[in-house]
Amino acid sequence: MLKHASKKKTWQVAEPFSDLASIINISRELKLSLATSRLLAGRGYAGVDTARAFLNKETEMLHDPFLLADMDKAVERVLSAIYKGEKIVVYGDYDVDGVTAVTVMYTYLHDCGADVKYYIPNRIGEGYGVNFDALKSFAEDGCTLVITVDTGITAIEEIEKAKELGLDVVITDHHECRAELPKAVAVVNPCRSDCSYPFGELAGCGVAFKLVCALEMRRADVNLYEATKTVAPRFCEFVAIGTIADVMPLIGENRIIVSYGLKLLENTSNIGLSALMRASGLISVDADGGIIKKKITSSAVGFTIAPRLNAAGRISSAELSVELLLCRDELRAEELSAELCETNRRRQAEENSIIEEADQKIELQCSENDRVIVLDDDHWHHGVIGIVCSRLTEKYNLPSILISFEHNTGDEPSEGDIGKGSGRSIHGLNLFEALEACSDMLTKYGGHELAAGLSLTRANLDSFRRAVNEYANEKLAETELCRVIDIDLKLYPEEISQRLADELYLLEPFGTGNSQPIFETDRLIISEITPLSGGKHTKLTLHAPGLTTVFTALLFGTSTAEFEFSVGDAVDIAYNLDINEFRGRRSVQLLVRDIRKASGDYIPEREDFVKMYLHLKEKMPPVKADAAELAETLGFSRDTVLLMLDVLAELSIIRLYRAEQLEITLLPTRGKIPLDTSHILAAIGYRS
Ligand SMILES: [Mn+2]
Structure with a gap:
């Protein structure tokens, strides 16, 4: 049996960006708080110019498409096909x-007047990639040019044979390249090792969009800026959807495209998309007939729009989705949307039943030492197994590969049956490389670092399972098997502000590669626990030692009954910052991602507090101090100094202001310091 991944998360705080001068510079030049400036620097935007470029998401900043290898050849061939009226697929x-x-x-x-059709292979009958039968039928139909999008990079033989039929092929793709490229008229792929394009993370639709930009530049004889002005408003909403759905990092060009595309989507004039947004509840009508629009974020696209567009390709035909996006008729768009939503519901039901079966198989077949979950079945719907992999990988925190042998013709399972598989991985194991290492057991494979597809014969299944586990055993370190919560920045309670929460909107859109920032604040004391929605969620009121302001923190999905802390407990929290708007009043709220008892590497003793107190007393009146300096003088770690100061503030022995420089004022005290009344010391296990 497989070990269930523990729910406990390891908190991993990003190495603080050490160059304070750069942070202050960003803060001053871009008029941002120090916390936001530190966040930008920590994410690699440490110079004023790079930080400004990141915040500025204008489409003028898109790269010249002709920097992509073979782009000139692709444009020349496609334009000539348009001008000569060739049939294009x-x-x-x-x-x-x-x-x-x-x-x-x-x-x-089509809008250029080309004689064009589109073709999407059927997942079930044809499978992934460019297949020769389809190419042959295009040739028979009189077609002379095929343009691949989001596919084709491994179709070496198919394209070789297409040539003999008089078919030219222009490939645009973004999947990993093998050592040998297909001998096509042009191969446009930012992953080509000889491609010097400045951004390598475009989605398939992003590469297609670059070809469109390049075509527009040549066709209309305009510069990049002019071409972008015409094509971006027409296509960026589609490119945004594809980029988010393909889980591409939302940085560089993707950030520009997605940010602009989401804005277009909010007021889309595309009949199909607007019907789909109504059918899926993103746009609704209230009792008075007013239109309510949900904010279109990358999660709205990822969790609502994309699964519906995807469901068709998974269990019926992807052409339904294209038809919806190209639809010009409101009624037809509504029909198609309803059908996609229904197909998505069927997909969900199918997904749930496969998960149940997979869990049982894991129980029976997997061993505690397995590093990759490899499961197979003769009946699993292979359009759905990829999503099931994602859920298993999430649940067990291990890479997973599911293989389905459905649609083999014989009555009895045979060794020659071909199974089609899908896999998902975790950071630390590059799935494409893992498959490459086992390639002699595979009939077909392809994909990316964290997601891939494959096919193999039943005869090879066991040896593949062993081989991929051996490979993973070598590559995956123990530490990568723990669940990790990546914390961007530690904040003092004094830094939690509406200004900071507002500034964070500048960093949107969040998603893969540009995650919503997670902060950590230590030693907050719980002053109130309130059940929300009948106890399904929990609201906390927290205060910081020595501060009168209180913070509202929400724990979604944690029921008040299972919440393990009590009023008076000192806790550390990892959270996202958010703004709550209620009756026109805005306030900052903390969305808790994880919570733990306040802790310390060292439990200070009474004499340590006396030592610190005497040092502060000597320095009277109010001390401005640097935590690190104080640590050095007193011989404690910086963390211990901060902890002790929090305790002294909690007990009203000092007044404390926590910022770049700490400001400490001694308050009048009577007698012995009552250390045993400190909630913080109680939490870390202090005994008097
Ligand atoms: Mn893709």
């Missing part, structure tokens, strides 16, 4: 990235 993939890429490329060519 856009060949895509059945996931959301593929569907949006097809929509972008097809729409552009």
Whole structure:
């Protein structure tokens, strides 16, 4: 049996950015708080210019598409096909990235007056990638140019044979390249090792969009700026959806495209998208007939729009989704949206039943030492197993690969049956490389670092399971098997402010590669615990030692009954900052990601407090001190100094202001310091 990953998370605080001068510079030049400046610097935007470029999401900052290798050849071939009236086919993939890429490329060519069709292989009959039968049927139909989007980079043989049929192929893709590239007219892929394009993380639809930009520059004979002005408003909402759905990092060009695309999406004029947003509840109507629109964030796209567009390709046909995005008729768009929502519900039901079966198989088949979960079944719907992998990987915190042998023709299972698999991984194990290492047991494989697809014969299943586990055993360190919560920044309670919460909006859109910042604040004391929604969620009122302000913190999904702390407990929290708007009043609130008892590496003793007290007394009146300096003078760690000061503030022995410099004022005291009344010391295990 597999060990269940423990729910306890390791808190990993990012190494603080040490160059204070740069942080102050960003803060001054861009008029941002020190905390936000520190956050930007910590995420790699340490110079004023790079930080400004990150915050500025204008489409003028998109790169020249001709920096992509082979772009000139691709543009020349496609333009000549348009001018000569050749028959063109856009060949895509059945996931959301593929569907949006097809929509972008097809729409552009169609609006240019090209003779164009699109084609998406069927996941169940044909499977992933460019297949020769499809190419042959295009040739028979008189087609002379195929443009692949989000696919094609491994179709070496297929493209070789296509040439013999008189078919030219232009490949645009973003999947990892093998050592050998297909001999196509042009291979446009930012992952090519000989491609010097400045941004390597475009989605398939992003690469298609770059080709569209390049075509527009040449066709209309305009510069990049002019071309972008025409094509970005037409296509960025599709590219945003595909980029988010394909879990590409929201940095660089993706950040610009997604941020602009989400804005377009909020007021979309696309009939299909607007119908889908109504059908899925993103747009609704209130009792008075007023239209309520939910904020369109990357999570709204990732969790609401994308699964519905994806469901068609998973269990019926992806062409439904393309048809929706290209739809010009309101009624038809409503029909299609309803169908996609229904298909998505079927997908969810299918997903839940496979998860149940997979859990049982894990119980029976996996051993405690397994580093990769590899499961197979003869009936699993292979359009759904990828999502199940994501959920298993999340649950067990291990890479997982699910293989389905459905649709084999024989009555009895045979060794020659081909199974199709899907896999998801965790940081620390590059799945594409893992498959590459086992490639002699695989019929087909491809993908990325964290997600991949494969197929293999039943005869090879056991040896593959062993091999991929051996590989993972070598690559995955023990530490990578713990759940980790990545904390951006430790904040003093004094730094938690509405200004900071407001500034964080500048860092949006959040998503992969640009996560919503997580902060840590230590030693807050619980003064109130309130059940929300009948106890399903929990609200805390917290105060910091020595401060009169209180903070509201929300624990969604933690029932008040199972909440393990009590009023008076001192806790450390990891949280996102958020603004709550209620009856026109705005206030800052903390969305708790994890909570733990306040702790210390060292439990100070009474004499330590006496030593500190005497030092502070000597320095009277009010001391401005640096925590690190104080630590050195007194011979404690910096953390211990901060902890002791919090205790003294909690007991009203000092007044404390925590900032870059600490400000400490001794308050009049009577007699012995009552250390045993400190909530903080109680939490860390102090005994008098
Ligand atoms: Mn893709």
